[in-house]
Ligand code: HMG
C-alpha cells in the first residue's frame with residue numbers, strides 16, 4: 699500500500715501525558731500547554747478527563763482548564779468520559795467531543811475502570827444516546843491491544859469484536875492503544891489486518907506508547923496498513939496510571955519529524971511544537987522526552 703499524503707495527529711499530551719504525573723501541575727500550566735499546541739497548528743487536542751478524581755487526581759481540574767483555554771475554530775478540543783456522569787460534566791464544561799475507553803483485556807478493564815469489558819460497553823450506550831442528542835462526537839479507545847500488564851498476550855481476535863461494537867454503537871473512530879508499548883511492527887500489521895476486516899481502516903487510529911522503543915516503527919507499520927490517524931504526546935509525556943512502568947506515547951515531535959521526512963502533511967509547525975514541549979518539560983523540571991527536541995537543543 700502506498701503512503702498517505704496527509705495524516706491527522708491527535709495530541710494526547712495534556713491528558714494521557716499529564717494524567718500520569720506525580721507532581722501537581724497548575725491549571726495555568728495546563729492551559730498554557732493547550733494554547734501552545736493550538737499555536738503550533740495541532741488540529742486535535744485531548745485536553746483532559748472527566749473521570750473520578752479519586753482514580754486519577756491529575757485530571758481533577760479539567761473543567762477549569764476547558765474554561766480558560768483559547769479555543770480556535772476548526773480545532774477539536776476533546777475529553778475522556780468513562781460514564782454518563784463524566785459525559786454530563788464534560789457537556790457542562792462546553793466540551794464538543796468526548797472519548798470513551800474500553801480494554802481488550804478483562805484484568806486491565808477491572809483495574810482501569812472497575813468493571814468488565816462487557817459492562818463498560820453497556821455503560822457507553824447511554825453516553826452515545828446523550829451525545830447524539832447534544833451533537834457531541836464520540837471517539838472510542840481500546841487499551842492493551844498488543845499486550846496487557848496483567849494478562850500478558852492479547853490477540854488481534856480479542857480486539858476486533860470490541861472495535862466493531864464501539865463502531866456499531868456510534869464511535870466515529872476507534873483508536874487502538876498499545877498501552878504498555880510491547881507491540882512490534884509485525885504484530886501491529888497483523889492487528890490492523892484483523893481489526894480492519896471488521897471496521898473500515900479509515901475509522902481506525904493507532905495509539906502507541908514507546909516503552910520498548912517500538913512506537914515509531916509501529917506507526918510506520920500502521921501507515922503501510924492504510925492507517926492515517928495517530929495519537930501522540932508532546933515531549934513524549936505520560937503513561938497510564940493503571941499500567942505500571944508504561945512510558946509516554948510516541949513523542950509528537952519525533953512523529954512529526956518522521957512524517958515530514960516521508961513527505962506527509964499534518965499542518966503542524968515543528969519548531970512551535972518543540973517549543974511547546976520544552977516549556978511543559980521545564981515546568982516538570984526535566985528535559986523533553988522527544989529525541990528531536992533534544993537533538994535540536996543539543997541536550
Ligand atoms: P467506581 O469507583 O466503580 O465508580 O469507578 P462509582 O460509580 O462506584 O463511583 C464512585 C465514586 O466516584 C462516587 O463518588 C462517584 O460520584 C464518583 P463518592 O460517592 O465515592 O464520593 N464518580 C465520578 N467522579 C467524577 N467523575 C466521574 C465519576 N464517576 C463516578 N466521571 C470510574 C469507576 C470509571 C468512575 C473510575 O474507575 C474512573 O474514573 N476511572 C478512570 C481511569 C482513567 O482515567 N484511566 C486513564 C485513562 S485510560 C488510558 O490512559 C488509556 C488510553 O490512553 C489508551 C491506551 O493507552 O491504552 C486511553
Ligand code: MG
Nearest residue numbers: 714875877938
Ligand atoms: Mg494511552
